[in-house]
Amino acid sequence: MSVTSSQPRRPHSGSRRDEAARLAVLHAADDLLAEHGFGALTVEAIARRAGVAKQTIYRWWPSKVEILLDTLIEDSTKSLPVPTDKPTAESIRGYLRRFARFLTRDPAGKVLLALIAEAQHDPETAKSLHKRYLDPRRQQERDMLARAIEAGEVSPGLGPDATIDALVGPIVYRALTGASIPRGLVDTLVEDLLRPRSD
Numbered sequence: 001m002s003v004t005s006s007q008p009r010r011p012h013s014g015s016r017r018d019e020a021a022r023l024a025v026l027h028a029a030d031d032l033l034a035e036h037g038f039g040a041l042t043v044e045a046i047a048r049r050a051g052v053a054k055q056t057i058y059r060w061w062p063s064k065v066e067i068l069l070d071t072l073i074e075d076s077t078k079s080l081p082v083p084t085d086k087p088t089a090e091s092i093r094g095y096l097r098r099f100a101r102f103l104t105r106d107p108a109g110k111v112l113l114a115l116i117a118e119a120q121h122d123p124e125t126a127k128s129l130h131k132r133y134l135d136p137r138r139q140q141e142r143d144m145l146a147r148a149i150e151a152g153e154v155s156p157g158l159g160p161d162a163t164i165d166a167l168v169g170p171i172v173y174r175a176l177t178g179a180s181i182p183r184g185l186v187d188t189l190v191e192d193l194l195r196p197r198s199d
Contacts, residue, residue, distance in 0.1 A: 024050040025057060026071045030107045033068065038114040043067075065118070065125050068111050069132050075108030076133075082140035087148035089196030095144070096167060096186045103175035113176055138164065154194040166193050 028049035032041050043064055047054040061067045080102045083091045103109040112133075119126035141164050148154045156163040167189050174181050190196065 021050070021052050021056070022060070025052060025060075025067060026074065029064065029067045030071055030075075030111065033114060034107055034110055038118055065115065065122075065128055068115060069128060072108050072111045072115065072133055075106070076102070076112070076137075079106055079108065082137065082144055084140075084144070087144055087151060088153045089148070089190060089194055092144065092148060092154070092167075092194065093186060093190045096171065096190065097183070099168065100171050100175075100181040100186060103171065104181060109175070113172075116172070117176065141168075148194075152197060154196055156194050158193065163193055 025046060028046045029041070032045055032049060036045075041064055043057050044054055046064065046067065047057050050057075057067070061070070080098055083095055101109075103113060115125060115129050115133075119129050138161075142160050145154070145156070145160055145163060149156070158166060170185060170189065171181055174185075
């Protein structure tokens with residue numbers, strides 16, 4: 001669980017949150033999701049594990065989804081930043097490898113997978129996930145790809161959004177189904193979809 005985030009926090013109603021209690025809630029949500037899954041995760045259980053009152057959590061977050069989104073945003077900002085300088089095929093390849101590790105080994109990756117799954121049948125979860133996490137990250141990934149194209153490092157045959165979907169889609173699918181993500185998969189995706197410049 002990261003302690004700091006470069007992204008502004010979502011405003012919450014109620015009194016100003018105590019930072020130690022806030023982090024305890026985020027840690028508790030992470031741990032309980034990993035131990036019991038999304039369906040069994042409750043605000044009551046989070047409150048017990050974090051040592052705070054349930055009413056306090058509800059003053060700060062309207063639902064367990066918003067707690068998990070705060071966890072996801074903070075952790076991925078630290079452990080899975082989108083490259084911002086000197087875009088190359090190799091930096092994109094490295095980002096995709098880190099993404100695969102994030103989904104399969106990082107507790108926050110499990111949070112992302114759980115929210116993606118929940119979003120398939122809960123429109124409010126889908127809306128929050130897109131607004132707070134998927135759409136901002138997609139824009140960062142589009143910028144990364146655009147800089148690499150402009151620098152002549154890659155020449156994808158698809159448009160930006162389709163390219164990003166084709167790169168991350170197989171990785172997410174394998175993680176969602178519990179399959180391993182071989183290193184060669186990322187290499188093949190980069191070579192076939194980005195057509196890196198040959199030096």
